[in-house]
Amino acid sequence: MIVESSLTETRSIVRAARQHGRSVGCIPTMGALHQGHVSLIEIARQQCDFVVVTIFVNPTQFGPNEDFTQYPRTLAADLEMCHAAGADLIFTPPVTTMYAGSAQTIVRVTKLAQVLEGAHRPGHFDGVSTVVAKLLNVTEPGRAYFGQKDFQQQLIVRQMCVDLDLPVEIITCPIIREADGLAMSSRNRYLSVVERKQASQLFQTLKLAENLAENSALPPPEIARQMLDYLKSVDGIDVQYAVIADALTLELLTDRSNSAVALLAVKVGSTRLIDNQILRFR
Amino acid sequence: MIVESSLTETRSIVRAARQHGRSVGCIPTMGALHQGHVSLIEIARQQCDFVVVTIFVNPTQFGPNEDFTQYPRTLAADLEMCHAAGADLIFTPPVTTMYAGSAQTIVRVTKLAQVLEGAHRPGHFDGVSTVVAKLLNVTEPGRAYFGQKDFQQQLIVRQMCVDLDLPVEIITCPIIREADGLAMSSRNRYLSVVERKQASQLFQTLKLAENLAENSALPPPEIARQMLDYLKSVDGIDVQYAVIADALTLELLTDRSNSAVALLAVKVGSTRLIDNQILRFR
Numbered sequence: 001m002i003v004e005s006s007l008t009e010t011r012s013i014v015r016a017a018r019q020h021g022r023s024v025g026c027i028p029t030m031g032a033l034h035q036g037h038v039s040l041i042e043i044a045r046q047q048c049d050f051v052v053v054t055i056f057v058n059p060t061q062f063g064p065n066e067d068f069t070q071y072p073r074t075l076a077a078d079l080e081m082c083h084a085a086g087a088d089l090i091f092t093p094p095v096t097t098m099y100a101g102s103a104q105t106i107v108r109v110t111k112l113a114q115v116l117e118g119a120h121r122p123g124h125f126d127g128v129s130t131v132v133a134k135l136l137n138v139t140e141p142g143r144a145y146f147g148q149k150d151f152q153q154q155l156i157v158r159q160m161c162v163d164l165d166l167p168v169e170i171i172t173c174p175i176i177r178e179a180d181g182l183a184m185s186s187r188n189r190y191l192s193v194v195e196r197k198q199a200s201q202l203f204q205t206l207k208l209a210e211n212l213a214e215n216s217a218l219p220p221p222e223i224a225r226q227m228l229d230y231l232k233s234v235d236g237i238d239v240q241y242a243v244i245a246d247a248l249t250l251e252l253l254t255d256r257s258n259s260a261v262a263l264l265a266v267k268v269g270s271t272r273l274i275d276n277q278i279l280r281f282r
Numbered sequence: 283m284i285v286e287s288s289l290t291e292t293r294s295i296v297r298a299a300r301q302h303g304r305s306v307g308c309i310p311t312m313g314a315l316h317q318g319h320v321s322l323i324e325i326a327r328q329q330c331d332f333v334v335v336t337i338f339v340n341p342t343q344f345g346p347n348e349d350f351t352q353y354p355r356t357l358a359a360d361l362e363m364c365h366a367a368g369a370d371l372i373f374t375p376p377v378t379t380m381y382a383g384s385a386q387t388i389v390r391v392t393k394l395a396q397v398l399e400g401a402h403r404p405g406h407f408d409g410v411s412t413v414v415a416k417l418l419n420v421t422e423p424g425r426a427y428f429g430q431k432d433f434q435q436q437l438i439v440r441q442m443c444v445d446l447d448l449p450v451e452i453i454t455c456p457i458i459r460e461a462d463g464l465a466m467s468s469r470n471r472y473l474s475v476v477e478r479k480q481a482s483q484l485f486q487t488l489k490l491a492e493n494l495a496e497n498s499a500l501p502p503p504e505i506a507r508q509m510l511d512y513l514k515s516v517d518g519i520d521v522q523y524a525v526i527a528d529a530l531t532l533e534l535l536t537d538r539s540n541s542a543v544a545l546l547a548v549k550v551g552s553t554r555l556i557d558n559q560i561l562r563f564r
Contacts, residue, residue, distance in 0.1 A: 011449065104392040105411070105445035111386045129387070130446075137447040163387035164412075165419040167293065 001083045003090045007098075007138055010091045014052060014139050017088075022049035026141035026168075028132055031055040032072040032186035033081045036176040040145040041085035043173050052139045053082050054091040056098060061127030072186055091139065098134065107133045107164070109156045115250050116263060117152050117274065120240055128153055129160045136161075136168055143169045147176075149183050151261060151276040152250060175275075177203065183275045190271040198236040199268045205230050205242065206277035209262040213279040220244035220253040220260065231266060240265040240272070247278060256281040283365045285372045289380075289420055292373045296334060296421050299370075304331035308423035308450075310414055313337040314354040314468035315363045318458040322427040323367035325455050334421045335364050336373040338380060343409030354468055373421065380416060389415045389446070391438045397532050398545060399434050399556065402522055410435055411442045418443075418450055425451045429458075431465050433543060433558040434532060457557075459485065465557045472553040480518040481550045487512050487524065488559035491544040495561040502526035502535035502542065513548060522547040522554070529560060538563040 004010045014024055025048030027040045037053075044051045055078055062068035075092065082090055106126050112118075113125035136144060146154040154172045161168055176184045181203025182196070191199055205227050212223045227242040244253050247261040260279040265272065286292045296306055307330030309322045319335075326333045337360055344350035357374065364372050388408050394400075395407035418426060428436040436454045443450055458466045463485025464478070473481055487509050494505045509524040526535050529543040542561040547554065 007447065100444070102441070103445045104394065105442050106388075106390045106392065107446070108388045108390060109386055110388065134445075134447045137449065140449070159384070160387050162382070163385045163416075164389070165289065165416045167419065167422070 001079075001087055001090065003079060003092060005092050005094060005097070007091075007093055010052075010089065010093075011138055011140070013089055014050065014141075017050040018140070023143075024048060024050045024052065024139065024141040026052045026054065026136065026139045026144045027087075028054045028056075028135045028144065028146075030057045030071065030186065031078045032074050032189075033078045034176075034184045034186060034188075036147050036149060036184040038081055038085045039176050040147060040173050041082060041087050043171065044143070044145050045086040047171070048141075048143060050089070051087045052089045052091060052141065053087045054093075054135050054139065056091075056093055056131070056135070058098070058127055058131040059095060060099070060130060061124050063121055063123060066121070067187075067190075072189060091135075098131070106130055107160060109159050109163070112152070112156050112159055112250055115152075116241060116243070116245075117265065120265060125153070125156055129156055132157050133160065133164065133166070136166055141168055143171055145171045145173055148172050148276070149175045149185065150274070151263060155248070155250065181207070183273075185273065187271055187273065191268060195236060195268045195271065198234055199271075199273055201231065201234045201237065202264060202266065202273060202275045205264060206262055206275060209244065210277055210279060213256075213260070213262075213281050215282065217256075217282070219255055220257075223262070227262065227264065231264065236268060238267040240267065244279065283361075283369055283372065285361060285374060287374050287376060287379070289373075289375055292334075292371065292375075293420055293422070295371055296332065296423075299332040300422070305425075306330060306332045306334065306421065306423040308334045308336065308418065308421045308426045309369075310336045310338075310417045310426065310428075311360075312339045312353065312468065313360045314356050314471075315360045316458075316466045316468060316470075318429050318431060318466040320363055320367045321458050322429060322455050323364060323369050325453065326425070326427050327368040329453070330423075330425060332371070333369045334371045334373060334423065335369045336375075336417050336421065338373075338375055338413070338417070340380070340409055340413040341377060342381070342412060343406050345403055345405060348403070349469075349472075354471060373417075380413065388412055389442060391441050391445070394434070394438050394441055394532055397434075398523060398525070398527075399547065402547060407435070407438055411438055414439050415442065415446065415448070418448055423450055425453055427453050427455055430454050431457045431467065431557070433545060437530070437532065463489075465555075467555065469553055469555065473550060477518060477550045477553065480516055481553075481555055483513065483516045483519065484546060484548065484555060484557045487546060488544055488557060491526065492559055492561060495538075495542070495544075495563050497564065499538075499564070501537055502539075505544070509544065509546065513546065518550055520549040522549065526561065
């Protein structure tokens with residue numbers, strides 16, 4: 001496994017692999033890797049000949065009051081996990097490599113990025129789509145892998161690639177959960193023991209939504225209301241949103257459609273968590 | 283020479299050329315080709331093994347009151363000129379290929395695109411940088427060719443490629459002029475005989491600036507004032523701007539720097555024309 005911080009070196013290594021006929025898969029990450037990331041690397045390993053993981057805590061996707069400086073940096077452990085999962089190349093650029101002082105270009109997905117996370121985190125998705133465009137241009141993969149956990153993010157990255165004719169296939173991989181259902185997240189390590197227990201109620205809320213979708217005739221706004229009521233009953237949870245949306249457009253659903261996703265965002269103490277669940281209406 | 287309207291076909295033809303070890307040059311155009319475009323194709327022909335010309339009148343770079351519907355479309359003549367200049371592949375996509383109904387992604391260069399043309403044509407450069415990013419992603423060239431005539435555009439495209447890590451070298455080629463100095467432009471054909479004569483004074487204005495840069499000690503703002511005075515003395519010309527700016531940042535110059543460009547934009551009748559000249563201070 002090669003670990004490389006140079007952009008031009010990374011590009012030449014990947015190009016050499018491609019010129020030898022090897023298919024390339026890329027997994028963009030911010031490090032602080034967990035089993036969710038590992039599953040992405042493992043899926044890429046099965047589907048591609050050459051697997052690149054990028055590790056870059058991207059400053060432009062954090063708001064001014066968010067956790068950029070506190071965000072966990074665990075490079076040594078990350079590299080071990082990448083190696084164990086079978087990655088070939090790790091690209092770990094410094095911030096100055098990714099953003100020159102003169103940098104002034106934004107890749108902006110408009111409609112999809114304005115709602116939900118976009119509404120709660122102004123500028124966040126501009127940072128995400130811009131850095132992902134850059135990382136895909138550096139690594140030039142045939143496939144790139146994202147977790148369903150960040151549901152809106154994978155939709156936005158897909159839309160960006162289609163709209164900009166980027167020659168890459170986006171693969172969305174299943175959410176990996178802890179034993180009690182909490183979706184794996186680099187931010188889970190911020191949680192205290194009490195908060196960690198409270199956080200497990202996010203999964204229960206999604207199970208409630210799934211149950212109502214499959215076993216009742218309730219319309220989506222009523223299911224969403226029950227999700228909200230459930231979350232509000234949990235001590236220590238501050239709900240940011242709990243909705244049922246079209247799984248392609250993210251428009252809020254009013255009737256029982258086939259393409260639906262339950263999405264929620266909460267704060268547990270000072271830690272912001274998101275989760276989601278695809279719904280199938282009976 | 284192959285003429286292709288399909289995006290996926292175009293991509294596979296270029297990829298096949300590259301896989302045979304051929305270097306690829308791309309010249310993005312809006313058609314209505316003239317000797318300026320021909321010179322770009324000829325330079326690409328000298329530097330690259332496989333030359334792609336794109337012909338696409340891009341709706342998103344025209345303002346609501348601009349000349350999108352009137353813009354000259356001369357495909358048969360364009361193809362003859364491309365063939366004569368030695369192009370290998372012409373990509374002529376329909377609008378629906380380039381912009382699906384769901385398209386919602388903008389590539390925005392910020393600072394450089396806010397002044398001069400950007401100030402007079404709101405949204406214009408968003409359209410340019412977005413479509414150029416798309417065309418470069420479709421044709422994946424090692425080099426792309428732009429005319430110095432659109433000085434701000436080539437700066438913005440360069441900046442975009444650097445900022446997004448697009449693996450393409452931008453080559454800026456000299457302005458090609460008519461015998462009386464008028465810079466070649468697809469829009470020159472809008473000019474009446476009288477307007478055509480008035481338009482030649484743009485070049486005289488740039489000559490004046492060049493002369494004052496080389497043979498006086500006047501500061502840039504004073505040279506710009508004399509350019510403006512000169513243009514204002516010409517019947518039928520409505521000046522939009524006449525400035526001397528830093529040739530890299532486009533900031534207006536106050537003292538005699540080595541990296542300077544005189545830039546002007548006027549309306550002659552209802553036709554908008556731009557021109558520029560790199561200056562070397564004595």
